[in-house]
Amino acid sequence: MQHDGARLSKLKEIFKRAVQEIMKEEQAVKSLILSPTFRDSFFSETTMQMSPEDVGKLFQDIKARFTEVFKAKIRQTNLDYKLNNLDKDIKDGRMSYKDIKNGEYIEEILESNIVDKKEELVKFIEKEICECDQGIVKMQNEVAELKANLxxxxxxxxxxxxxxxxxxxxIESIIHD
Incomplete structure (x- = not known):
């Protein structure tokens, strides 16, 4: 059995914390479900027959199902292997340059949304600069015209x-004469 790397361990720890947070609410939910005034839930038909132990079993069942789903998702995506390999590669200082040398990958990056947005922004800025330059020339012509008028x-x-x-x-000469 392979030792879990830092990333897989962290993922499992986060999952355990999430389950613990859910389980912390067991008492609050238990008192709510067993309350005689509790009538507005889909549990309302069965709550009158439930004991506190049944509610505890319900929570344990929920916890077990969460764990099963979590483990199934990890197996389905081969996440444990991928995370452990990543940890090992990082620890060994390995780097992969295959993507950098792959023409299709480079083309995909160049055609990506980020590049398109940057290209649009550059075009917008160039257009604004051109309009500003035209405005400056127009104002210089107006200044020259105003100077001539002045x-x-x-x-x-x-x-x-x-x-x-x-x-x-x-008038002064007429007045003095």
């Missing part, structure tokens, strides 16, 4: 200022 307005303002000064000078 120079034109400054020129017109200087012309108006000169005309105003000439009018003031003429």
């Amino acid at each position: 120079k034109l307005l400054e020129y017109e303002n200087e012309e108006c200022e000169r005309e105003y000064q000439m009018l003031v000078t003429e």
